[in-house]
Amino acid sequence: MLTITKEFHFSSSHVLDRLPEGHPCARMHGHNYVVVLELSAPRAELNHAGFVRDYRELDVFKKWLDDTLDHRHLNEVMDGVSPSAENLAVWIHDLWREQLPELTAVRVSETPKTWVVYRPAPLRGPAG
Numbered sequence: 001m002l003t004i005t006k007e008f009h010f011s012s013s014h015v016l017d018r019l020p021e022g023h024p025c026a027r028m029h030g031h032n033y034v035v036v037l038e039l040s041a042p043r044a045e046l047n048h049a050g051f052v053r054d055y056r057e058l059d060v061f062k063k064w065l066d067d068t069l070d071h072r073h074l075n076e077v078m079d080g081v082s083p084s085a086e087n088l089a090v091w092i093h094d095l096w097r098e099q100l101p102e103l104t105a106v107r108v109s110e111t112p113k114t115w116v117v118y119r120p121a122p123l124r125g126p127a128g
């Protein structure tokens with residue numbers, strides 16, 4: 001299996017729900033988010049150029065981040081889902097898995113010290 005990753009950046013505000021009283025993250029604040037997409041393919045399925053996928057084909061994801069999330073309030077963008085880093089990773093994965101079938105994981109960082117990795121179990125092939 002070959003795995004590629006590409007890193008993207010955006011800045012947004014959010015408010016986290018259902019936190020204990022006095023938790024600072026229940027107040028509006030912002031982060032310089034980092035998102036890393038991880039795409040994987042078996043060695044036999046690399047394309048003619050020897051790529052899992054051309055990194056440049058991920059420019060569409062960068063444009064989507066800029067248009068959809070950058071300098072926005074995540075609570076408004078994410079349709080009522082509480083914008084924790086975990087929920088954001090799942091939300092991004094679920095929105096992009098059809099367009100990027102090689103997508104195997106989405107990583108999200110809110111601060112230089114914190115990372116979430118969403119790596120769903122691989123779908124079973126015909127052989128099970």
Ligand SMILES: Nc1nc2c(c(=O)[nH]1)N=C([C@H](O)[C@H](O)COP(=O)(O)OP(=O)(O)OP(=O)(O)O)CN2
Nearest residue numbers: 014016025031083084085086087110111113114116
């Ligand atoms: N499991 C999660 N925990 C927290 C999340 C989250 O999305 N998932 N989010 C937050 C806050 O939004 C924010 O990220 C604050 O995190 P924290 O690590 O507390 O950031 P600080 O910069 O204040 O950390 P210091 O250790 O004080 O430098 C909170 N938790």
Ligand SMILES: [Zn+2]
Nearest residue numbers: 025029031110
């Ligand atoms: Zn936060």
